[in-house]
Amino acid sequence: MFVDSEQTALADDVPYGLDGAMTTTRSGSETPSKQDLERDLVAVGTSQDREAFRRLFNHFAPRLRSFLIRRRTPDGSLDDLVQDVMAIIWRRAETYDPAKATASTWIFTVARNRRIDLARRSRPEVDIDDPATVPEQEDKAPLPDEQTSHTQMAAHIKSALALLPPDQSEIVMLAYHRDMSHSEIAEEISVPLGTVKSRLRLALGKLRQSMEGLE
Amino acid sequence: MISHHLDQTMLLDYASGGMSHSLSLITATHLALCPACRRDVEALEAVGGAMLDETVGGEVRGNAFEDLMARIEAGAGQVSVPQTAQPTGVEIDHLPRPLRDHIPLHNGKLRWGRQGPIETIFLPCDDPGHRVRLLRIAPGKGAPQHSHRGLELTLVLQGSFHDETGQFGPGDIEVADPDLDHRPIADEGVPCLCLAVTTAPLRLTGPLGRLIDPFLTI
Numbered sequence: 001m002f003v004d005s006e007q008t009a010l011a012d013d014v015p016y017g018l019d020g021a022m023t024t025t026r027s028g029s030e031t032p033s034k035q036d037l038e039r040d041l042v043a044v045g046t047s048q049d050r051e052a053f054r055r056l057f058n059h060f061a062p063r064l065r066s067f068l069i070r071r072r073t074p075d076g077s078l079d080d081l082v083q084d085v086m087a088i089i090w091r092r093a094e095t096y097d098p099a100k101a102t103a104s105t106w107i108f109t110v111a112r113n114r115r116i117d118l119a120r121r122s123r124p125e126v127d128i129d130d131p132a133t134v135p136e137q138e139d140k141a142p143l144p145d146e147q148t149s150h151t152q153m154a155a156h157i158k159s160a161l162a163l164l165p166p167d168q169s170e171i172v173m174l175a176y177h178r179d180m181s182h183s184e185i186a187e188e189i190s191v192p193l194g195t196v197k198s199r200l201r202l203a204l205g206k207l208r209q210s211m212e213g214l215e
Numbered sequence: 216m217i218s219h220h221l222d223q224t225m226l227l228d229y230a231s232g233g234m235s236h237s238l239s240l241i242t243a244t245h246l247a248l249c250p251a252c253r254r255d256v257e258a259l260e261a262v263g264g265a266m267l268d269e270t271v272g273g274e275v276r277g278n279a280f281e282d283l284m285a286r287i288e289a290g291a292g293q294v295s296v297p298q299t300a301q302p303t304g305v306e307i308d309h310l311p312r313p314l315r316d317h318i319p320l321h322n323g324k325l326r327w328g329r330q331g332p333i334e335t336i337f338l339p340c341d342d343p344g345h346r347v348r349l350l351r352i353a354p355g356k357g358a359p360q361h362s363h364r365g366l367e368l369t370l371v372l373q374g375s376f377h378d379e380t381g382q383f384g385p386g387d388i389e390v391a392d393p394d395l396d397h398r399p400i401a402d403e404g405v406p407c408l409c410l411a412v413t414t415a416p417l418r419l420t421g422p423l424g425r426l427i428d429p430f431l432t433i
Binding site for chain 2: 034050054057058060061062063064065066067069071079082083086087090091101102104105106107108109111112115116117119120131132135136150153154157158161172175176177178179180181182184196197200201204207208211
């Protein structure tokens with residue numbers, strides 16, 4: 001299940017060293033930009049571009065694995081979960097609209113939907129054609145400021161996350177990385193439920209403000 | 216006009232994937248009806264995307280991509296026997312899509328059971344102790360006075376009901392917990408159609424309820 005320590009994880013043009021840290025690559029290709037990722041995801045959707053899909057895989061599969069690794073996934077299925085998500089991306093990329101979200105957000109949402117589905121014991125097999133696997137695309141509300149691209153918003157979110165006080169960022173991390181509901185977080189860190197809720201509201205308020213550019 | 220929404224902490228639970236399936240179902244159904252909450256969830260999903268982007272340290276097996284393409288080419292993920300499309304039935308066509316797929320039909324029709332004054336259809340639910348129900352309540356009727364051992368979420372799909380905390384119409388969602396003791400009653404007009412999820416049994420608290428409640432804890 002884990003990477004063979006004798007080999008690097010991925011193809012030559014991927015910037016990962018044995019310890020998983022980002023490095024510049026031997027062939028000179030760099031970390032894909034958000035625009036690159038969006039372009040590749042669109043290319044997969046419109047023309048089943050296998051090389052674009054490979055680049056997306058190289059970028060997202062390790063990130064998904066690391067992001068999901070501390071979640072409550074049934075034993076042995078973490079790799080399957082990552083594979084399922086990538087298969088859904090291959091098959092349903094035509095539903096992705098770069099005007100609505102970054103590629104990372106779309107892929108995060110696909111993984112989230114798959115994760116909820118896995119929790120249904122009666123339905124473990126992935127049904128790629130199930131409309132519920134991909135984000136709803138119809139009638140999404142426009143961004144608060146039409147000029148702000150999703151890429152810019154992602155940069156705002158990143159800085160806002162870094163600026164959160166530790167007692168707030170801890171809770172946000174537990175929610176996204178550990179699959180915990182706010183009640184479970186309260187138990188985990190032995191803090192009253194009301195305190196968790198108020199810290200979350202503060203944190204989410206700051207994140208929303210940053211997304212709207214109102215630092 | 217929807218005036219009763221889910222709070223940010225519940226929307227975060229949904230957006231981050233930390234919510235049980237039954238609660239996710241009622242949340243997704245509310246979202247299908249509520250553009251404001253949809254925008255909030257999209258923002259929370261954007262946070263998830265940013266966090267995914269910032270993640271480092273993961274690795275996959277060297278041949279994982281080839282394995283994946285082999286699986287895809289072999290038709291992985293396509294349900295081998297096409298799911299027999301249920302006749303959708305005019306009765307549920309108007310309901311939000313996240314909910315429609317979960318409602319059991321009998322020859323294209325809803326089959327209502329009865330729990331006292333309330334008509335009920337149980338939806339399949341895997342979460343231990345949780346119950347997911349479609350409720351149809353005639354005007355003036357409702358549940359007896361009760362509190363909660365867990366959460367009770369009630370989303371109005373048609374008609375309306377009121378209780379001690381206010382009035383709930385189409386798209387409104389009430390989140391009731393052990394601190395709330397209430398007696399919801401359907402308002403005049405069309406029967407009140409709701410989706411209701413409980414995470415634990417209700418606790419009857421009215422004069423007769425206290426006598427017959429098998430889980431009485433006082």
